[in-house]
Structures are given as C-alpha cells and as structure tokens.
Amino acid sequence: MSSFAPLSKGDGSNDAAQYTKFDAADAEFFKGIGTIPYKPDAGPTETLVYKHYNAKEVVRGKTMEEWLRFSVCFWHTFRGTGADPFGFPTLVRPWDDGSNTMENAKRRLRAGFEFFTKLGVKYWTFHDRDIAPEGETLAETNKNLDEITDLALELQKKTGVKLLWATCNLFAHPRYMNGAASNPDAHILAYAGAQVKKGLEIAKKLGAENFVFWGGREGYHTILNTNVLTELTNMANFFRMAADYKKKIGFTGTLLIEPKPKEPTKHQYDYDAMTVIGFLKHFKLENEFKLNIEPNHTTLAGHGYEHDIVMASAFGLLGSVDSNTGSPDLGWDTDQFPMDVKNATLVMKTIIEQNGLQPGGLNFDCKVRRESTALADMFISHIGAMDTFARGLRNAAKILEEGVMTKHVKKYIMDNGNPTACSGQQEHCEAMLNYYV
Numbered sequence: 191m192s193s194f195a196p197l198s199k200g201d202g203s204n205d206a207a208q209y210t211k212f213d214a215a216d217a218e219f220f221k222g223i224g225t226i227p228y229k230p231d232a233g234p235t236e237t238l239v240y241k242h243y244n245a246k247e248v249v250r251g252k253t254m255e256e257w258l259r260f261s262v263c264f265w266h267t268f269r270g271t272g273a274d275p276f277g278f279p280t281l282v283r284p285w286d287d288g289s290n291t292m293e294n295a296k297r298r299l300r301a302g303f304e305f306f307t308k309l310g311v312k313y314w315t316f317h318d319r320d321i322a323p324e325g326e327t328l329a330e331t332n333k334n335l336d337e338i339t340d341l342a343l344e345l346q347k348k349t350g351v352k353l354l355w356a357t358c359n360l361f362a363h364p365r366y367m368n369g370a371a372s373n374p375d376a377h378i379l380a381y382a383g384a385q386v387k388k389g390l391e392i393a394k395k396l397g398a399e400n401f402v403f404w405g406g407r408e409g410y411h412t413i414l415n416t417n418v419l420t421e422l423t424n425m426a427n428f429f430r431m432a433a434d435y436k437k438k439i440g441f442t443g444t445l446l447i448e449p450k451p452k453e454p455t456k457h458q459y460d461y462d463a464m465t466v467i468g469f470l471k472h473f474k475l476e477n478e479f480k481l482n483i484e485p486n487h488t489t490l491a492g493h494g495y496e497h498d499i500v501m502a503s504a505f506g507l508l509g510s511v512d513s514n515t516g517s518p519d520l521g522w523d524t525d526q527f528p529m530d531v532k533n534a535t536l537v538m539k540t541i542i543e544q545n546g547l548q549p550g551g552l553n554f555d556c557k558v559r560r561e562s563t564a565l566a567d568m569f570i571s572h573i574g575a576m577d578t579f580a581r582g583l584r585n586a587a588k589i590l591e592e593g594v595m596t597k598h599v600k601k602y603i604m605d606n607g608n609p610t611a612c613s614g615q616q617e618h619c620e621a622m623l624n625y626y627v
C-alpha cells in the first residue's frame with residue numbers, strides 16, 4: 191500500500207476526461223484482451239492463453255476449478271503502484287487518477303470485475319481499505335464501505351465472481367504503528383475492534399467464504415519495551431471477541447490467521463504455522479480458527495516452500511493458501527507469482543490428500559514486478575501461475591494414483607521396523623518426484 195499517486199504523464203493529458211470516460215456503464219478497461227482461452231497446443235510465445243488450466247476438466251473426481259479455487263487479490267493487482275522504498279510509482283492504470291475519491295474507488299472496482307471475468311477466476315479478496323477510502327471519522331469510513339460494498343455486491347451478482355475472503359487492514363495507518371490487537375493503548379485496541387466489527391459485517395453482506403487476520407504490526411522490534419505475554423493474551427482476547435461477533439451476526443465464513451515471521455515488525459507473533467497452532471491450542475481457540483498459509487512467509491521463516499502447508503494440514507488446520515513465492519536468495523517478501531512446478535506439485539499433493547481447500551482457495555497474493563508496466567502483464571502473470579498450479583494438480587494426482595511414492599514410505603516402515611542404521615533414501619525419493627514434475 192502506498193501513498194504515492196500513479197504517474198502523471200506530465201504532458202497535460204492527465205485531465206479528468208481521461209478517467210471519467212471509464213465511468214460509462216459500457217466502459218471497457220482492458221481493451222484488446224478478451225476472455226482467456228484454453229489452448230493446450232499453444233507455443234512458448236503465446237502467454238495470453240491457458241496451456242494447462244482447463245477449468246472444467248475432471249481430475250480425481252473434481253474439476254480443476256473446484257480443486258484450485260483461484261482468487262485475485264485486490265491490493266496488489268488494483269492498488270499496487272510499483273512504488274518501492276527506493277523509487278516512485280511505475281504502474282500507470284488508465285482508469286486510476288490516484289485520488290482518494292469514491293469515484294476512483296468505483297472505477298477500480300469495476301476494472302477489477304472485468305479482469306476477474308476475462309481471466310475466468312471465480313474469487314477475489316480484499317482489505318477493507320483497498321476498496322474504500324478512509325474518511326475523517328470511523329462513521330464516514332464505514333459509510334464509504336457501505337456504498338462501495340453495494341457496488342461490489344451488484345458486480346458479484348452480475349459476474350458470478352464470489353468473495354473468497356475479506357480482511358481488515360490493521361497495519362498501514364499510523365494509529366497502528368505499535369500494533370492493533372496487541373497495542374498497549376486500549377483506545378487503539380478499541381478502534382481495531384470497531385474496524386473488525388465492520389469488516390465482519392461487510393464480509394457477511396458479500397457472502398465471504400472466509401475472513402483473514404494477518405497481524406502485520408503484532409510483534410516487536412525490541413523486547414526492551416515489550417511485555418510479550420500481555421500482548422499475546424490481548425491478541426487472544428481480540429480473536430475470541432471476533433469469533434463471538436461472527437456467531438452473533440450469523441456470519442458463516444471460516445476465520446483464518448496468516449502466519450509471517452517478520453516484516454514489517456522484526457519479530458511477528460504469528461511466526462509460522464506451528465507457532466500459530468501452538469498459540470491457538472494454548473488459548474483454546476483451535477476450534478474457531480484455521481490458517482491461511484503464504485509460502486513466501488514460510489520461506490522467510492527459514493522453512494522449505496511447502497512446510498507450513500504440510501504442517502497446517504497435518505493438524506487439520508489448513509484453511510486457505512496465499513499462493514505466491516519469494517526468491518529464496520533474498521530475505522524479504524517479494525510476493526512473486528508462483529511459477530515453480532515442483533513446488534506447486536508438493537502443495538497440490540497435500541491439498542488433494544486433505545480432499546481440497548474449500549471453503550478456502552488459492553489466492554494470488556502476488557504483484558507484478560514494478561518493471562512489468564503493461565496492462566497485459568497483469569493477465570500474463572496470473573495465467574502463468576494458474577498454469578503452474580494446473581500442472582501441479584495433474585502431477586500430484588498422478589503421484590497419488592500410481593501410489594509408488596506413498597507406498598514407498600509405508601513399505602519402508604514395514605521393512606525397516608528395527609531401528610538399525612538404514613538408508614533414508616532421500617535421493618531415491620527425489621528422483622521419483624522428478625519423474626512426475
């Protein structure tokens with residue numbers, strides 16, 4: 191999220207008419223790009239087609255669409271500007287005038303639904319502050335949210351696109367610099383509570399299938415000014431109140447916590463899957479929450495790509511996936527589109543083994559590189575990732591169908607029950623996996 195406005199061309203052409211033409215009911219935002227077709231025989235240079243993702247193809251009793259439940263995130267794809275700590279925005283979106291107005295917010299939303307529809311993705315996700323501008327008071331902010339979610343509901347009905355999850359941005363505003371649920375100032379904690387109350391209400395209104403908590407500022411930079419047990423207890427109480435309010439209003443979506451070890455705080459309380467599972471069990475919240483796992487966060491925690499997905503699933507708590515990747519050679523959250531077939535295969539194997547993610551899905555919490563400035567790049571990036579996961583699904587289905595790899599683990603245990611030194615056969619297992627990817 192950035193306060194930088196999109197680039198002005200600086201040639202006087204950025205006048206109001208340039209944007210207001212997108213207010214027309216029949217305005218098309220992505221001219222020249224139609225619905226993305228499935229074309230399995232396409233060559234390497236054709237990147238605006240699906241070569242592997244065939245939505246209605248049945249794999250192990252479910253369609254690809256049902257297994258994969260792809261979702262586009264609104265924050266990166268419609269609020270990302272390409273700004274980074276060293277540079278100004280690079281991404282010009284012709285409908286976005288960079289203003290904090292409701293008109294601009296509505297244009298972005300309508301551009302979003304055209305994008306989801308042309309891509310053929312059935313779900314979207316957002317933070318409250320991505321979709322509607324924050325007002326001077328909470329009442330004004332909530333009024334903006336009411337108006338925008340009326341439009342979102344209308345667009346959802348018209349397109350059939352559904353809300354995978356909503357979340358509250360409890361980290362960008364300066365009021366949250368010392369945390370939201372874990373903030374030592376009760377006034378701020380109360381503000382966060384009021385924000386989540388509204389968040390759950392709009393989630394219900396839009397039929398969200400889940401609701402996510404990512405604790406961006408819940409953690410510490412130095413232990414010297416922090417009472418960790420008080421903060422963790424306050425967080426648990428906050429989560430309990432959210433779970434109670436969910437029941438009170440009859441919202442049926444699953445509540446999800448998204449682990450991340452660091453960034454923006456030096457140490458985040460929701461460090462990784464096992465930390466969150468331990469927290470939930472300690473505070474007796476494990477029946478109210480599941481986990482939303484983002485592999486870029488997993489690798490930042492020093493684990494292998496699929497580790498948190500496997501751990502959360504093993505405890506019956508894998509709710510959804512923020513499907514992305516980092517660069518393992520970097521130490522920060524690059525939110526890249528997942529393009530590694532082997533990683534996708536391992537993730538999909540776990541997902542098939544737990545019989546799917548529903549009501550969760552694969553949400554692309556990913557951003558195009560700031561150098562990828564063309565509108566077509568928004569499509570190409572998602573298509574590439576969807577094809578990667580379609581291949582992962584096919585590979586994982588084959589692994590499970592043939593059973594060679596799973597039988598190998600079972601047979602090994604039977605044949606080697608006696609705990610004497612014997613080969614773990616890692617290389618043999620790796621060679622078998624490579625046969626499938």
Ligand code: XUL
Binds near residue numbers: 448450512
């Ligand atoms: C931050 C992150 C968030 C959450 C939602 O790293 O992943 O976008 O997914 O707040």
Ligand code: CO
Binds near residue numbers: 484
């Ligand atoms: Co995420």
